[in-house]
Amino acid sequence: xxxxxxxxxxxxxxxxxxTFVDYDEEYAFYNxxxxxxxASGILEIGSGTGNLAQRFHQxxxxxxxxxxxxxxITIARQKNKDCSFTKGDMRDFxxxxxxxxxxxxxRSTSYLITNDDMNRTFSSVRKNLNDNGVIIFDFIDxxxxxxxxxxxxVIMHEAKxxxxxxxxxxxxxxxxxxxNFMLEWTAKYYTFVNGKKEIIENDFxxxxxxxxxxxxxxxxxxxxxxxxxxxxxxYAYDTYVIVAKKIS
Ligand SMILES: C[S@@+](CC[C@H](N)C(=O)[O-])C[C@H]1O[C@@H](n2cnc3c(N)ncnc32)[C@H](O)[C@@H]1O
Numbered sequence: 001x002x003x004x005x006x007x008x009x010x011x012x013x014x015x016x017x018x019t020f021v022d023y024d025e026e027y028a029f030y031n032x033x034x035x036x037x038x039a040s041g042i043l044e045i046g047s048g049t050g051n052l053a054q055r056f057h058q059x060x061x062x063x064x065x066x067x068x069x070x071x072x073i074t075i076a077r078q079k080n081k082d083c084s085f086t087k088g089d090m091r092d093f094x095x096x097x098x099x100x101x102x103x104x105x106x107r108s109t110s111y112l113i114t115n116d117d118m119n120r121t122f123s124s125v126r127k128n129l130n131d132n133g134v135i136i137f138d139f140i141d142x143x144x145x146x147x148x149x150x151x152x153x154v155i156m157h158e159a160k161x162x163x164x165x166x167x168x169x170x171x172x173x174x175x176x177x178x179x180n181f182m183l184e185w186t187a188k189y190y191t192f193v194n195g196k197k198e199i200i201e202n203d204f205x206x207x208x209x210x211x212x213x214x215x216x217x218x219x220x221x222x223x224x225x226x227x228x229x230x231x232x233x234x235y236a237y238d239t240y241v242i243v244a245k246k247i248s
Contacts, residue, residue: 122224
């Protein structure tokens with residue numbers, strides 16, 4: 001991944017995302033699944049700038065966040081002084097307690113670009129879950145997203161941060177030379193200074209999208225039993241959300 005979540009970009013990312021992700025709805029959605037599974041100790045992987053953390057904390061839930069970007073964690077800590085955030089890589093982490101539910105939110109699975117990344121993540125998650133603990137995660141559905149990128153070559157978002165207007169123009173290309181279903185994402189961030197559009201940042205990342213069958217097989221091979229598959233549309237993506245139980 002490029003510098004998407006570093007430095008000032010992390011703050012702009014935060015402002016931008018809050019204009020198109022309804023975090024109250026996002027919290028209600030995940031909390032509902034947590035309650036259905038009677039989970040109390042919760043770990044969110046890809047906790048980002050702490051928007052879900054804030055809601056879990058306000059509701060006095062036993063929540064912890066994990067992210068591998070220092071800058072995202074800094075913002076999350078500023079917004080949630082009493083919450084615990086750990087810097088770590090989902091592909092290789094061991095915390096000092098076990099959890100009832102581990103969430104991977106906001107399509108953070110898209111950054112697991114090799115099969116080895118996927119298997120290492122599921123193996124780490126297993127090590128950090130109680131017996132019968134659940135993993136809850138979303139992923140971008142390749143079958144619907146790849147045609148979407150062909151029909152929508154440029155996607156625009158606007159946000160205001162510290163009284164400055166920002167525009168993000170993003171573009172997706174399929175990359176058939178890589179293994180798996182991978183997309184190259186490029187985004188240009190602009191500001192308006194004295195009515196003039198000025199480019200401030202170029203971002204680039206390789207993002208993986210999955211078919212549902214692939215995910216089912218990864219879970220089977222890593223000793224998880226699928227409890228629920230939810231077809232969910234988020235702001236720009238058709239995703240699936242999976243709830244799966246660790247089996248011994
Ligand atoms: C698209 S953002 C989602 C953030 C947040 N869940 C939200 O919905 O606003 C992806 C997040 O995953 C984190 N991330 C990506 N790969 C990771 C890894 N291997 N381990 C831990 N965090 C990772 C990034 O730093 C970033 O904060």
